[in-house]
Amino acid sequence: MTATFITGGTGYLGSYVVADLIERGAFDRLYLMSRTTGEAGVEKLWKAMQLHWTAEKFYAELPKIELVAGDLHGPGLGLTDRARERLLEDCDSVLHVAASLNRKSSKACFNANLRGTLSVAKLVRDIAEARGGLRRFGYVSTTAVSGEREHEVVTEDASIDWDRSDYDPYARTKKFAEHMIRELLPDLPIVILRPPTVMGDSEMSQTAQFDMIRFYTWMVDAPAVPINGDTRLDFVPANFVGSAISELFTKPELAWDCYHLSAGEGAKTAREHEQVFQAAGIRTPFFVPGLNAPTMALSGQLAGAPRGTVSLAASLMKVFLPYFSNDVVFDNTRVVTELGRRPAPFTDYCVDLYRWVKSVHFEYPYAPLPARPAKASAATRAAE
Numbered sequence: 395m396t397a398t399f400i401t402g403g404t405g406y407l408g409s410y411v412v413a414d415l416i417e418r419g420a421f422d423r424l425y426l427m428s429r430t431t432g433e434a435g436v437e438k439l440w441k442a443m444q445l446h447w448t449a450e451k452f453y454a455e456l457p458k459i460e461l462v463a464g465d466l467h468g469p470g471l472g473l474t475d476r477a478r479e480r481l482l483e484d485c486d487s488v489l490h491v492a493a494s495l496n497r498k499s500s501k502a503c504f505n506a507n508l509r510g511t512l513s514v515a516k517l518v519r520d521i522a523e524a525r526g527g528l529r530r531f532g533y534v535s536t537t538a539v540s541g542e543r544e545h546e547v548v549t550e551d552a553s554i555d556w557d558r559s560d561y562d563p564y565a566r567t568k569k570f571a572e573h574m575i576r577e578l579l580p581d582l583p584i585v586i587l588r589p590p591t592v593m594g595d596s597e598m599s600q601t602a603q604f605d606m607i608r609f610y611t612w613m614v615d616a617p618a619v620p621i622n623g624d625t626r627l628d629f630v631p632a633n634f635v636g637s638a639i640s641e642l643f644t645k646p647e648l649a650w651d652c653y654h655l656s657a658g659e660g661a662k663t664a665r666e667h668e669q670v671f672q673a674a675g676i677r678t679p680f681f682v683p684g685l686n687a688p689t690m691a692l693s694g695q696l697a698g699a700p701r702g703t704v705s706l707a708a709s710l711m712k713v714f715l716p717y718f719s720n721d722v723v724f725d726n727t728r729v730v731t732e733l734g735r736r737p738a739p740f741t742d743y744c745v746d747l748y749r750w751v752k753s754v755h756f757e758y759p760y761a762p763l764p765a766r767p768a769k770a771s772a773a774t775r776a777a778e
């Protein structure tokens with residue numbers, strides 16, 4: 395039997411990875427770590443997978459998935475001895491996708507992204523020791539590890555720079571997590587996968603992740619935006635990122651051990667975004683780059699105001715504006731060479747995405763889990 399252990403499979407990108415791994419038939423079994431198991435865990439998984447699968451498909455594939463109770467915050471990931479033994483016995487690879495993306499909370503990022511990744515690294519080491527080797531350890535990181543930059547094309551090898559400041563606790567902890575993995579597991583086959591800003595899907599309008607696209611629609615609807623029209627925006631669709639993670643994780647040989655899953659120099663400028671909205675008859679804002687510094691300063695102050703719409707808007711501005719205004723793109727030569735494909739340009743689908751997220755008021759219309767067919771209920775049990 396071939397099996398792998400995955401963290402974060404119930405999240406937005408994780409759901410794409412799980413769907414793609416199953417479609418590829420890469421493993422007989424996926425052990426998905428989740429804080430929620432049993433029937434509630436199956437419901438949570440359905441919430442994630444309904445973006446990709448009908449209920450019928452979900453129940454058909456469910457027997458290949460085993461939910462393993464675990465938490466990045468817990469000692470030893472909170473795994474029971476029995477679950478740990480099974481992972482050591484069955485899994486020849488680990489894919490670590492889970493993280494806290496709470497850019498405002500040092501505590502959440504520290505606990506999930508550092509303490510949690512340390513526990514995952516220790517489990518990987520134990521699996522490799524128990525089995526006398528490991529096929530691969532995949533770590534989903536982020537291009538945000540490259541820190542504060544402006545007007546640059548960043549390559550994988552030039553990304554980590556310890557003399558550079560980080561945007562936020564999320565970027566800082568993901569950066570140190572990469573370092574920790576490399577230091578602790580120097581002899582194991584590791585692949586680090588760094589998506590840039592992920593928004594929407596180039597093949598459907600629906601998304602289940604709204605933070606960044608909410609900010610994007612605000613910018614489209616604003617009378618003026620504090621960015622330069624020539625700024626390149628390295629935004630990629632989740633379907634490209636999910637399938638790239640899945641393929642790079644399962645490919646027998648890889649030429650490199652770190653990949654940007656980005657648009658690179660194919661990234662479109664803000665002005666090219668403006669053109670597709672105008673062509674669709676949607677009014678667009680003026681570019682006023684001179685407002686960037688005052689906007690950042692003001693949002694820094696207002697983000698600390700008592701909880702409310704103003705502080706929320708200011709926090710979003712403070713956290714996301716640098717990703718829209720700094721004109722930084724991430725070289726994607728490696729991923730394009732390795733996979734022979736590149737992400738669809740964001741401008742191909744941004745208008746449909748914009749219209750859809752507004753039509754659902756930034757909330758995915760989740761469907762409840764339909765009744766389980768009699769045959770499937772016996773097949774899947776959550777490991778305690």
Ligand SMILES: NC(=O)c1ccc[n+]([C@@H]2O[C@H](COP(=O)([O-])OP(=O)(O)OC[C@H]3O[C@@H](n4cnc5c(N)ncnc54)[C@H](OP(=O)(O)O)[C@@H]3O)[C@@H](O)[C@H]2O)c1
Nearest residue numbers: 402403404405406407408429465466491492493536589592
């Ligand atoms: N989305 C992007 O734009 C983007 C861009 C670059 C990189 N990334 C990276 O991609 C990965 C996935 O991001 P995403 O957007 O899919 O995030 P997401 O939708 O928020 O999913 C996060 C996943 O992590 C799990 N998780 C969080 N805290 C946990 C804990 N304490 N214990 C166990 N599991 C925990 C969540 O499980 P629950 O279901 O239990 O909450 C969920 O499955 C992350 O490593 C992120 O750094 C994302």
